[in-house]
Amino acid sequence: MSIALDQVTKRYQDQPVVNDVSIEVGEGEFFVLLGPSGSGKSTLLRAVAGLTGIDHGRISLHGRDVTHVRARDRGVGLVFQNYALFRHMTVADNIEFALRVRRMKAADRRARRQELLKLVALEGMDQRLPGQLSGGQQQRVAVARALAHKPQVLLLDEPFGALDAKIREELRRTIRAVQRELGITTALVTHDQEEAFALADTIGVMNHGRLLEVGNPNDLYAQPATRFVATFLGAANLLLARQGANGIRFGATPVNAEAAEPVHAGREHEVVAVLRPEEVEIAGAREQLTSNYIARAAVEEIVFTGALERLRVRLLDEPSAAQLLGSSGEGDARLEITRTQHERRSLPLAQGAHIAIGARRLHVLPTPLSSFLACGATEADAAELAHEPLLESLSTRMKTRVGLRAIARASEDADKAPLPFSGVAAIAAGDNAAATVEWLLRHGAAEVLVLPRNAPSPTRVFIHWTDEVARRATLAVAASLLRHVSAEAVYLGIVPEGRPGAARPAPMRALLDARSEAQQAHGLEMRTELAIGETVTELTRNLSAASAQMLVLGITDVTQAGSAYRSLLAAQPGWPVLIVYRPAESRAAPEIAA
Amino acid sequence: MKNVGKREPSVIPGFGITLGFTTFFLSAIVLLPLSALVLKTAGLDWSRFVEVIASPRAMASYRLSFGASMVAASVNMVFGFALAWTLVRYEFPGRKLVDAIIDMPFALPTAVSGIALATIFSVNGWIGQYLEPRGIFVAYTPLGITVALTLIGMPFVVRTVQPALQEVQRDLEDAAETLGAGRFYVFRRIIVPTVLPALLTGFTLAFARAVGEYGSVIFIAGNKYMKTEITPLLIIFRLEEYDYAGAAALGFVMLAISFVMLLAINLLQVWGRKRMMVSR
Numbered sequence: 112m113s114i115a116l117d118q119v120t121k122r123y124q125d126q127p128v129v130n131d132v133s134i135e136v137g138e139g140e141f142f143v144l145l146g147p148s149g150s151g152k153s154t155l156l157r158a159v160a161g162l163t164g165i166d167h168g169r170i171s172l173h174g175r176d177v178t179h180v181r182a183r184d185r186g187v188g189l190v191f192q193n194y195a196l197f198r199h200m201t202v203a204d205n206i207e208f209a210l211r212v213r214r215m216k217a218a219d220r221r222a223r224r225q226e227l228l229k230l231v232a233l234e235g236m237d238q239r240l241p242g243q244l245s246g247g248q249q250q251r252v253a254v255a256r257a258l259a260h261k262p263q264v265l266l267l268d269e270p271f272g273a274l275d276a277k278i279r280e281e282l283r284r285t286i287r288a289v290q291r292e293l294g295i296t297t298a299l300v301t302h303d304q305e306e307a308f309a310l311a312d313t314i315g316v317m318n319h320g321r322l323l324e325v326g327n328p329n330d331l332y333a334q335p336a337t338r339f340v341a342t343f344l345g346a347a348n349l350l351l352a353r354q355g356a357n358g359i360r361f362g363a364t365p366v367n368a369e370a371a372e373p374v375h376a377g378r379e380h381e382v383v384a385v386l387r388p389e390e391v392e393i394a395g396a397r398e399q400l401t402s403n404y405i406a407r408a409a410v411e412e413i414v415f416t417g418a419l420e421r422l423r424v425r426l427l428d429e430p431s432a433a434q435l436l437g438s439s440g441e442g443d444a445r446l447e448i449t450r451t452q453h454e455r456r457s458l459p460l461a462q463g464a465h466i467a468i469g470a471r472r473l474h475v476l477p478t479p480l481s482s483f484l485a486c487g488a489t490e491a492d493a494a495e496l497a498h499e500p501l502l503e504s505l506s507t508r509m510k511t512r513v514g515l516r517a518i519a520r521a522s523e524d525a526d527k528a529p530l531p532f533s534g535v536a537a538i539a540a541g542d543n544a545a546a547t548v549e550w551l552l553r554h555g556a557a558e559v560l561v562l563p564r565n566a567p568s569p570t571r572v573f574i575h576w577t578d579e580v581a582r583r584a585t586l587a588v589a590a591s592l593l594r595h596v597s598a599e600a601v602y603l604g605i606v607p608e609g610r611p612g613a614a615r616p617a618p619m620r621a622l623l624d625a626r627s628e629a630q631q632a633h634g635l636e637m638r639t640e641l642a643i644g645e646t647v648t649e650l651t652r653n654l655s656a657a658s659a660q661m662l663v664l665g666i667t668d669v670t671q672a673g674s675a676y677r678s679l680l681a682a683q684p685g686w687p688v689l690i691v692y693r694p695a696e697s698r699a700a701p702e703i704a705a
Numbered sequence: 706m707k708n709v710g711k712r713e714p715s716v717i718p719g720f721g722i723t724l725g726f727t728t729f730f731l732s733a734i735v736l737l738p739l740s741a742l743v744l745k746t747a748g749l750d751w752s753r754f755v756e757v758i759a760s761p762r763a764m765a766s767y768r769l770s771f772g773a774s775m776v777a778a779s780v781n782m783v784f785g786f787a788l789a790w791t792l793v794r795y796e797f798p799g800r801k802l803v804d805a806i807i808d809m810p811f812a813l814p815t816a817v818s819g820i821a822l823a824t825i826f827s828v829n830g831w832i833g834q835y836l837e838p839r840g841i842f843v844a845y846t847p848l849g850i851t852v853a854l855t856l857i858g859m860p861f862v863v864r865t866v867q868p869a870l871q872e873v874q875r876d877l878e879d880a881a882e883t884l885g886a887g888r889f890y891v892f893r894r895i896i897v898p899t900v901l902p903a904l905l906t907g908f909t910l911a912f913a914r915a916v917g918e919y920g921s922v923i924f925i926a927g928n929k930y931m932k933t934e935i936t937p938l939l940i941i942f943r944l945e946e947y948d949y950a951g952a953a954a955l956g957f958v959m960l961a962i963s964f965v966m967l968l969a970i971n972l973l974q975v976w977g978r979k980r981m982m983v984s985r
Contacts, residue, residue: 183884197899208884260885
């Protein structure tokens with residue numbers, strides 16, 4: 112591996128700006144680190160260059176551990192957004208800077224300089240001063256300068272940020288050509304997805320200091336695993352659908368989505384589907400659609416953008432139609448659509464026109480957290496719960512909706528099946544919480560979030576499961592949750608007291624398995640801790656150790672929630688607990704992994 | 706003269722008005738008094754003129770005045786830079802206070818600082834008592850004059866270098882570091898050249914101020930014949946003898962030397978700036 116980052120963490124004033132990031136970049140690979148501003152991507156690049164120290168983890172370049180090596184001894188070339196050329200030196204002196212530092216002979220320096228200037232197509236500019244060059248030319252000089260000492264790794268920090276569109280594209284091509292010619296391992300940081308697509312062999316997407324997904328541009332665009340990547344890489348409509356044994360359906364409309372994942376535990380559940388604006392088909396009537404019908408819609412806005420026409424439509428006939436994430440309420444569901452000029456000509460539309468919408472291609476996100484459903488004894492209780500700060504911040508960050516449901520479980524007939532539960536059911540912590548959780552799980556809910564009043568956003572999330580059967584699901588839910596809160600993940604393994612020492616290796620192995628699965632299947636870096644004692648006591652002790660802690664608890668038996676873990680769900684002292692229930696019979700069934 | 710007055714329009718009205726005002730202002734405040742000086746000097750016949758300006762006493766005073774000013778400005782260039790560096794680069798408690806103290810020499814009547822210095826550095830003064838046994842005498846020596854001139858000139862260097870240092874982007878140092886340069890190399894090859902124009906300006910201002918300084922120096926100089934007499938002091942002596950022409954002649958010489966030196970430094974700066982081509 113050319114660049115290998117292992118669990119790199121960097122904190123500023125105790126806030127992690129880079130959170131447990133592990134990356135491997137192969138020899139000669141062009142790696143693009145993509146993320147919004149403040150996602151920690153530049154800090155990470157500076158850490159690789161050695162300009163910023165890290166608080167935890169390891170950085171190696173070509174197999175050499177450079178975590179504690181000074182920047183000047185790391186053998187990297189770095190290109191900055193504002194060029195950072197030495198303005199009092201000529202182009203020649205700038206390029207030869209690294210060679211002069213290394214006391215290279217003048218003749219060799221000149222030869223190397225000529226070579227580099229040729230590489231970046233700036234021959235004959237040797238004696239110019241940076242101030243006499245255009246922005247694009249200056250950045251070329253910066254690239255040549257960064258390559259002078261033949262670094263093993265080239266790092267570029269938003270190198271096109273200060274340039275206008277035309278020059279940007281030209282320089283992009285130059286950098287790609289130079290990189291190919293030299294075969295140098297390159298890492299580039301940008302917030303521009305177009306740039307990432309144009310340059311990258313591999314893209315890594317960062318948000319909130321975490322590396323969310325890594326993959327080649329095509330795969331990331333076609334099959335994102337997280338909603339952030341789905342919406343950040345290109346535009347995306349996120350829809351709530353239900354997945355059952357017979358496939359995907361929107362309300363009453365079945366859809367043959369190609370990318371459907373296997374159903375977990377054989378039960379129908381809610382999923383998040385990605386519908387790219389260009390994959391939406393428009394027809395005058397449902398019968399004329401060649402793809403899967405989704406809903407009827409009214410055209411609200413038409414914007415002409417040159418090659419493409421951009422439409423904004425409002426979905427009609429809610430709620431039987433698809434539910435859009437991010438919409439605040441009923442009748443507010445809007446879909447983004449783009450059409451080519453060819454499509455536009457075949458069906459010209461005016462504002463207000465009624466159309467039928469179809470999906471040519473749908474991708475179902477493997478995330479187990481689709482939406483939230485605030486449950487209370489009455490509608491008012493549920494509404495109050497929906498305004499809990501933690502639930503509000505979670506749903507905002509996840510760009511998902513919080514539904515409301517009044518559950519009067521006492522009066523309800525136990526045999527009568529209630530409306531299916533979609534998404535994560537949320538209830539208030541308290542004395543009755545344990546019984547309510549049990550009731551919810553018996554009636555089809557798979558995840559229940561128990562919220563104490565005014566719980567802060569967690570800084571540490573403990574993960575624990577009572578049985579290995581629940582491991583995959585619990586990890587998947589925890590990973591999904593942790594992508595949206597910047598908290599530290601800790602897996603807590605608990606071994607009963609009095610077990611003979613010989614039996615210790617088993618839990619230790621389980622611990623390591625859990626860690627490697629979290630990393631491989633979900634990209635989740637978590638710490639592992641082993642406690643010895645009674646489960647609830649140990650969980651309580653760890654949760655009490657600091658403020659702002661949270662628990663993700665995997666269980667396989669409905670009665671566990673109601674009895675054994677009762678004390679964890681009380682209002683006092685109160686921690687947010689996310690219960691993940693997977694019945695033991697799902698052992699054989701394929702589980703959603705992500 | 707091409708393109709006169711064809712610059713881009715600005716908030717200040719009309720090229721004609723602004724140029725007129727500039728000329729008038731310069732003439733009334735700067736050039737008129739100076740030409741009066743020259744005129745007065747012209748009243749002197751040549752041999753008398755030479756006698757006044759080339760007397761051993763005058764020669765000694767030039768050496769002292771310009772020498773001490775040069776040394777003081779040079780000292781300021783080094784320590785003023787260090788001060789500015791500390792203020793720009795580090796965040797420490799009391800930084801704002803230190804920043805404010807820098808300007809004090811501007812505000813203090815120079816005679817006050819001269820008296821204060823003389824008191825501190827006299828043989829029985831706070832600092833002087835410790836220096837005296839070691840054979841270092843500050844008060845009433847050329848060294849004392851240099852100290853006074855350093856005090857007076859310090860803010861000029863700090864205040865001109867400060868903004869220039871603020872402009873040195875951290876990225877430049879980072880870039881140099883990734884290219885393999887050590888700290889001292891970065892300082893010598895990147896930071897110093899970048900702030901050099903500002904440093905020279907600071908030097909020029911401090912020097913110019915020191916040459917013309919009178920108030921603070923006479924108190925600490927002791928004004929010993931041929932030893933610690935600065936040129937402005939000789940001019941005062943001439944005035945006290947009602948020898949206005951003689952005073953003017955000495956003034957004229959100071960003016961001429963200062964002008965030549967300042968012009969030299971300015972040209973040096975122009976040359977340096979051309980190399981920098983400031984067009985970000």
